[in-house]
Amino acid sequence: DAGVTQSPTHLIKTRGQQVTLRCSPKSGHDTVSWYQQALGQGPQFIFQYYEEEERQRGNFPDRFSGHQFPNYSSELNVNALLLGDSALYLCASSLRAYEQYFGPGTRLTVT
Amino acid sequence: RKEVEQDPGPFNVPEGATVAFNCTYSNSASQSFFWYRQDCRKEPKLLMSVYSSGNEDGRFTAQLNRASQYISLLIRDSKLSDSATYLCVVNTNAGKSTFGDGTTLTVKP
Numbered sequence: 001d002a003g004v005t006q007s008p009t010h011l012i013k014t015r016g017q018q019v020t021l022r023c024s025p026k027s028g029h030d031t032v033s034w035y036q037q038a039l040g041q042g043p044q045f046i047f048q049y050y051e052e053e054e055r056q057r058g059n060f061p062d063r064f065s066g067h068q069f070p071n072y073s074s075e076l077n078v079n080a081l082l083l084g085d086s087a088l089y090l091c092a093s094s095l096r097a098y099e100q101y102f103g104p105g106t107r108l109t110v111t
Numbered sequence: 112r113k114e115v116e117q118d119p120g121p122f123n124v125p126e127g128a129t130v131a132f133n134c135t136y137s138n139s140a141s142q143s144f145f146w147y148r149q150d151c152r153k154e155p156k157l158l159m160s161v162y163s164s165g166n167e168d169g170r171f172t173a174q175l176n177r178a179s180q181y182i183s184l185l186i187r188d189s190k191l192s193d194s195a196t197y198l199c200v201v202n203t204n205a206g207k208s209t210f211g212d213g214t215t216l217t218v219k220p
Contacts, residue, residue, distance in 0.1 A: 031206070035210075042198055044210070045207060045208050045209060048206045048208075056206040090155070097202060099145065100200075101157065102154040102156070104153070105154050
């Protein structure tokens with residue numbers, strides 16, 4: 001049984017560019033949440049998708065957007081990248097709002 | 112003030128010691144609670160859910176005090192492999208998860 005997978009593992013982008021990160025949830029899970037984790041901090045909640053709709057959103061600007069597909073996989077898009085967007089981006093899947101299981105993350109560096 | 116607050120530590124303890132971590136939360140609408148551990152440069156891994164009646168899993172015991180909006184994690188007989196950052200997580204029924212910034216534990220031989 002595959003766990004949560006994310007791609008790519010690492011990514012380097014330039015300020016102003018756009019990036020798309022991908023996540024496949026654990027088998028049987030229907031909910032995907034995205035987090036941003038800066039060094040020395042806990043993961044910060046970006047948003048959660050359930051039934052292909054954004055269910056909840058944290059305090060992130062509209063530059064951060066997402067999508068969930070019928071197979072429950074999800075994408076996180078970030079437009080107009082800033083240096084401060086450099087972080088580890090984590091995807092977590094769950095069945096409804098129960099325990100979340102995390103993928104290995106995508107490390108994004110913005111130069 | 113942060114919604115979920117943890118003592119950042121670090122906690123440096125010898126093998127075999129008992130160590131306790133605390134976590135307070137401010138949102139009274141919080142419904143479910145968890146502890147995760149995170150190793151350096153890895154993803155968080157679920158350690159245990161926290162129930163109102165308290166729960167135990169081997170050397171780990173979690174407690175919840177809703178009246179005081181307080182969660183704790185007790186680790187008995189610490190092992191070298193317990194060295195990690197421990198994250199407290201609070202969820203609302205609406206689906207929003209809030210993580211603390213974590214408490215770092217180092218267990219020394």
